[in-house]
Amino acid sequence: MPEQPKQTATNTDESVKPPVKPKKGKRRVGLWTYILSVIAALVIGIGGTYWVLGRAVTRQINSMQQTNSAMQKIQSVYATISDNYYEPVNSNKLANGAINGMVSSLGDKFSEYMDKSETESLNDTIDSSFSGIGAQVQKAGSYIQIISPIADTPAKKAGLKPKDVIKKVNGKSIAGKTLTQAVNLMRGKVGTSVSLEIERAGKTFTVNLKRAKIPVTTVNYKLVGGDKKIGYITVSTFSTNTAKEFKTALKALDKKGAKKLVIDMRGNPGGLMTAALKMASMFLKNGKTIMQVQPRGAQAEKYVAGKKYDGGFKETKPTTVLIDGGSASAAEIFSAALHQSANVKLVGSQSYGKGTVQTVTSFKDKTEMKITVAKWLTPDGTWINKKGLTPDIKATEPSYASLTVISKPDDLKAGKVNDDVKTFQEYLKAMGYFKDDVNGYFGSTTTAAVKAYQKHANIQVTGNVDKNTLTKLETELATKISDNDKAYDAALKLMSE
Structure with missing residues (x-):
């Protein structure tokens, strides 16, 4: 008997998966049954029905013939290599290569075949461990x-x-x-x-x-705002325990006196769709649409809020959600659900735009295959794939937030001309110590700027960039980026109105 793949509810940190519903068993129908059905339709002569059925059977037969032809070709290639290659060939290696080739031919970066070690890595990711x-x-x-x-x-x-x-x-x-x-x-x-x-x-x-x-905790929270009445929750990913952690955070903030909520989904790449469904349902009235899932050639199925997902726990505080280009997949499901079904405003920048659903098939040899099986749509039926969600209030990070990391600190020396010096000049400019044009040349102006910063930082003034100078500058720059988080400020302002 050929190995039967097992459908699981497992998926990657980049994928989403609808809850698996049991399917009724189907009687296997042979080719002759189809042919006899066509003959019966012709004899009975139901107006036009036989033609539609006949076309369906023709397509089915053609599909079967194409599949058989393709499998015969694969078997022929396998046998030829196995019998004639000049060195012994591992049969598992050949099989895995064939599977990899088929999955790769889809041209879908979210579909892949994973060997044993890759499967273990996937499961570790899901469990955040x-x-x-x-x-x-x-x-x-x-x-x-x-x-x-x-x-x-x-x-x-x-x-x-x-x-x-x-x-x-x-x-x-x-x-x-x-x-x-x-x-x-x-x-x-x-x-x-x-x-x-x-x-x-x-x-x-x-x-x-x-x-x-990597931290197991995926949800963090605290009270913010001038009166400390705004609950701020960050969700880093959607893993096995995220919905439970999220509910705990909501309850804790309520006890601390939070009156409003800011939920930060920025930089959240997504994860388990089931977690997104549970979390979104907490904010939606029962019966409101969370999302839709549309498989190939089928009508979209709606997933609606209710006790099935939230266990009867509801959150009704005024809320806003932060998103950015790193918000993807399940993070977008959650954000879109609150936006369209609970009138929650989105703040920040355009989200990533991952609108597909993946399932994972597990095999007995502990390998797995992940493939895209459906589109997911927002509550109003929009497919955001490669487009993302558009925030109601646009607010982006300052330009210096995207500066690159200095790869070779030893290149930061007087007389040097290179990209690391240019990046360092941008650091100094962002902090207000470098006034000239950024050109990558470590000359007298750069030396003077370094001395000014060293004096400010209360470290030895030499004009040379040692490890201590660079570390302190990078730390201060990171703090400045955080202090100038326009999206966060916009969300707090919205919740303070």
Whole structure:
């Protein structure tokens, strides 16, 4: 008997999955049954029906013939290689290669076949219990692109940003590697180091990261605002325990006296669709649409708020949601549901735009195949794929928030001309110490700016950029970026009105 794939509710941090509904068993219908059906239709002569049925049967027969022909070709290639290749060939390697080829031919960056180690990596991601650099990623051409770095992880602390392209890992190009192969290269034991070559806005730089345990907690909260009556909740991803953590946060803020809520979905790459359904349902009246899922050739199915998802827990405080280009997938499902079905305003910048649903098929050898099976639509039926959600109030980060990381601090020396010096000048300019044009030349003006900063930072004034000077400057710049978070300020202002 051929192995029967098992459909699971598991999916990746980049995918969403509708709850699996049991299907009634279907009687297997043979080719002769179809042919006899056509003959019966012709004999009975029901006006026009036989023609429609006949076309359907013709399509079914053609499909069966094409499938048989394709399988025969695959079997022929397999047998030819297995019997005639000049060296012994591993049968599993051939089979996996064939599967990989078929999935890759779809041209869908969210569909892939995963070997045992890649499957384990996927499951770790879903459970938020892995060690690595802490960045959600996707395929982008031949390389890997960061969707969003996770808060308080090596990737976030190193300044990696959404849309950064990872070109090399430990000096080796990852061109052509699958998403999970690249992820496995970046993962490793806690405390070990990994080097990434990053491309951002046409510039390339290298960053060295020390792997760490990625935080299991996906929801954080606190009271903010002048009167401390606004509950601020950040959701980093949608994993197994996120909905439970989210409910705990809402209850805790209520006890602390929160009167309004700001929910920050910025930089959230998504995850489990079931978590998004549970969380969105908490804010919607029963019966209101959370989302729609449309498989190929079928009507869209609506998922509506109710006790099935929220367990009877409802949140009615005035709320706003923050989004940006790193908000994707389940984060967009949640945001769109609140926006369209609960009249919640969105603040920030255009979201990522991932409007597809993936399912995972598990095999007995502990490998899995993830493929896109449907579109998901917002409550009003809009498909946001590659478009994203548009905020009601647009507010973006300051321009210096997108500055690249300095890859070689040793290049920051008087007389040098390079991109790292140019980036450093931009750091100084953002902090108000460099007044001239940014040109990448470490001359007298740059030296003077360094001395001015060192005096301000209360460190030895030398005009040379040592590790202490660079670290303090980077820390102050990060604080300034946070202090000039226009989207956050706009959300607080909205909730204070």
